[in-house]
Amino acid sequence: MNEEKIIDDVVELWKIICTYGAIDEKYYDKDLIKELKIALGGKHNESIETILSTNNISLEKFISEFFKVTKSFSEMLNGLLEMFEEANAYTSDHNINLEFNFNTSKCFSFDINHFKSMKEQVQKIEKEFVYLYISELVSWGLIDPFRKVTNWQSKITDIKAINWLKEYDENKWPKSLLECPQTGNNELDEYIVKVWNIWDIFLNECKRVFDNPNDAKAKRAENEEWPFYYLLLDKWPYIFVDNLFKFTYYFDILNEAEKLALSKKVIESLNEIFNYSSITKDKHKVWEKTIKEFLKLPVWKHRYELYSVWVCTEIMGALDKYNIEYNVIDGKLSFSFGGSHIASIVNSHPELQIWAELKTEWEKGETKNRKSRGKHIQPDYSLVVLPIEDVRSTLVVVECKQYKKPSRKNFSEALEDYADGRPESKVILVNYGKIPSKLIEKIESENKSRMLAFGKFIPRSTEIAEFKNQIITTIDKYYNSPGKTIISNYMLDTSEELSIILEWNEKPRDLDLSLIIKDVNDSMEISYKNSGKKEQFPFCEYKVDVRNGFGPEEIIISKWLNKDYTIIVHNFSKEVDLQASSARITLRQGIKEYQIDIANNSENGEVWEVGIIRGSTGELVQLNNIVKTFNED
Template identity: 25%
Template sequence: MMLITSPVDLWRNLCAGAGLELRLKGGRPGRDADIEESLRLALKVPDTAASLEEWLALDAAAPLPIVSIEQLLIEVLKSQGGFAQMMQDILDVLITAQAQQSSHPLSVEFKFDDVTDPIKATLEQFRQAVDRMQRVLEKRPKLPNNNLMWLIWRELHDLAPKGPADWPEKFPPAVTVPKTGHGGLDVQLARLTRLVSDFIQLWKRYGATRKEVMAAAHTMTNDVPDAQILRGQLSAASDYWGYKVLWAAQDISRQILARQLDPEMVLEKLAKVLSGIEWIEVWIEHTTQELLDALMLPVWKRRHELYSVWVGTRLLRVAERFAPNMRFHPVDGVLSFEFGGSRLATFNWNGTQFDIWAELRSALVGRSSKRKKGIQPDFRVLQPNLSNSTNEQTTYVLECKHYLSASTSNFTQAAMDYARSCPNAVVHVVNHGPADESSLRDVLPAELQPRARFIGSATPLQETAAQALSRAIQDALFPGQTLPASDSSTPDPVAGKTAPTIVPGCVGYALLEWDESLDDMDLALKVIGSDGRATQSIDFRNEGALHAPPFACFVEDIRRGPGIERIDISAWHFSRYELVATNFSKSGRMVPQALHCNIVTEMGLTQLHCPAGLAETCHEWRIAELHVSSGMVTIVPCH
């Protein structure tokens, strides 16, 4: 990997390492031009700039550059959020398909056009690719948490115990520490100055004074990402952490120059305590390499083809929601999105069977400037009837395009060919980029216009926000139908009470409650892999997040009874979970009258009491397993 000393170096490195195709011969946009365009918008690059690379080079040469290496890398990571969402949406549907054939693992095959190298993976391999990409895209430079901050201060205080009698109320200027003449030590002292400067920037985002920053920490809600860590970092402002660190660093420098401290000993201590920090240059190097590794994956290289698969999963998801009896049709354990035609699923609606097909070929009716003999839309829904032709059985056609802007001839010709050939079908032509539906529809013959629709800007992120594509599919397949709204206030089957309301944006939560006979109880939500082992745990050590995998968040660590600990869940991201309660303090006895757990989902409230049979020496209660299938949660008590 080339040395990265400027944003333009980073961009060139990414372009070369990932093999980005930004332009074709003649200057036309290449397959990856959308990445450059999104970065130009994010960085506010003037339209007059010929390319992002040219503008970054000019900016780097300016006396006061606008863009830093860190900022560009973060914007590149953000630009791949749509791809990550697309992969997650596909994975969610595959997990549902796996749940229907629990006897053996599911594999999936994406065969684009007539190729000899289709993408084929087990569900677990596909999940790992999704997790890998999401982990990379979530990477951000992180300041030390409260524990490490004060560990750094204690080490500095041991070296420079004398401090001023009074600490100033204003945030300290990040002054340069005088150099000692010892290269390695000066690097560590300079890092302390930069660390304090970074914290001052953080504090000033929340207030102009220490009092205002402290108030922001106290009023911060748990829906803020990494809220507990951030509270500790903000609270340190009121304890003069930044000023204390800077004063100690300067005093250490003075003592070294006065030969009152051994520089080798000081260097060893500082290097050790600061080793837990991922400095920005290290973060850039590691993140760039991890991003390049992710961009070399086959699923990313062929993400434009995968877009059509994602559109198909929106069709499958809508059908599954309205027809819970929908069945997937893997062949020998492989669910295939195949160019040559594959039946993906079957569902029943109003007593009639419907089949969902990918790439099913049938005869072309009439003449076409684009097609010679047949039509082969990306997806179609058939109402099977042996007395009718494939075209006559077709009730819905879904064609996908991945254009930067809609091509009038390509889009309208596809709609005409499909609508004319399939006289009973609603036809949707979907584009990743924009599409002017009214102008495109006006080009169609009048008799075909009522059955054709053009849907532009159908991206994974837009779909998450607005559900426009899903609603269009719903109107075509299930006209006049709406999904029943979930009731967040459900009767408690145990006590005849009303279950607490689910946090907005969440699908459920688990709440562990204990009385004063117990002290430090800990609740954990564990993700269980296909081998039956826990792959990760959301608890007081790893709080998780609601806005990113694992889409579950530990709320607050309570260390004395009576107490309540809670884990919120914003999406059922995995197919199997386990809830566990641990008596961390090993005080009191876990008995039914002292300890219970409420599990609240969109299906209602389940209350489980600690079993009476736990031995006095046992400090763990395996509460329940949560099995997820088609978005539905089944709670299986462990005792």
């Protein structure tokens, strides 16, 4: 029996990845290759082979960086599996078949259990290989270069970091998505990103092993041998975030000469840590079979096609406050080039449906001379009300792009044609890579106001929140008109305490959170004017009046009454309009959260009507309106 081959040469490993992983360096994978070159310390005009050879890159280092730059791929699998499991509830055999037929030459399918096993295999390989690299680098030494140079004036102003630390303090794995802070010094920022990636991998490993930060203490006996146990016990992830964000604040207030000296000092300290690591070129071996099995997985081979399906998961995420019913037929959920009815929103009138590749006639097809479209248009996704044949029934179009060679012309034509062919629709284009600058601004069309484009649209992208906001704002606006109804399925548990949390930007300095509690007989208000107590009627308490921006302000409902609870936000200081505040309300019950972002297309006014909670049932009725003054009636 032949012994399985061991790869001990990093250049050989890269050649195997290129061959078996179908890496397209010139087109589809161009951005991935660019990120990998930077991560390996190379230049854009050098080949990967040259960088690996001249920089003496270890196998562990290369594998770690490769899986980091392809991390969005495995994160897409998480989103896809979540959507498939939701769809799985609509079939009796609980193992639906997923069919992807993007065109006649690229048709593939698998059942949900097969998909789960592939996802687990991908993440197992990632964990094993990346582990080799971070195991020797995660230490207090990664924090010291930032901690030792700041002073008592250092503070954190980033609201996401503040919220992240607050959630960690509450013994929760934070749901807030943090972005790596930057200093503006390019060389220093490269090192900060490098350290941040190590922290991110470490945090994900902690979350894999433990249910919450304090779980490590509770399960000491069974986990003390885990290599990062004591670092987690000493709050290493928390202290890292706290010190890094304080450092970037401190760096920002220095003069240019001080910044230059400090960046040099920090880079030298970090280099000592990376150089001191005992990782050597031959310390670990890589089994060729393991790598090839990963690269042959259908979910990797068809990663470009799966991207457009992942975008569908973000569409569904935007609609998650409604009751989504997937269109599973004969145990199959289909994504077909010929047109597929993916799902419907229950309790919507007229019914809202989500379609993939819905084809409709296009009157201007011939005059526009678009050879690829002809007399019809067929966007990737359509959010459409009945009757679906009427082009004016489409509310939102989402087009996914992964051109081999993206161009302004391709993007512009897609936006123009879909906006023209679906005359009442918001048209959203998303791209895996970058979008040309001022793309929509340079389009000459009367439909420009209905077009949006999002580049680098991948998991964890900052664009995802606005993408979802645009979809839900469009849907809510349509159903708020006379004769149309759509019922939110978000229900709060009236047997549990509820925290209503308001957060916003630095300005306006003073937003005020209020809760109007009302029935047919009386009305009362909980706010900074009347803070109430959790133990006394009406069993609500206002916590803190924040007057210097950011928040959070909080109202707690400890015991529910058979009344309506209306959530209101007042712009007290008025330095900027409410729309510019980026205000959001979080409804929190235990580990369950629901977030409402302030609408971007509202009228100017001093009051944000957030929504009404029915105390009798827990039903949330979203208003998301900005008005001049609040009228209880």
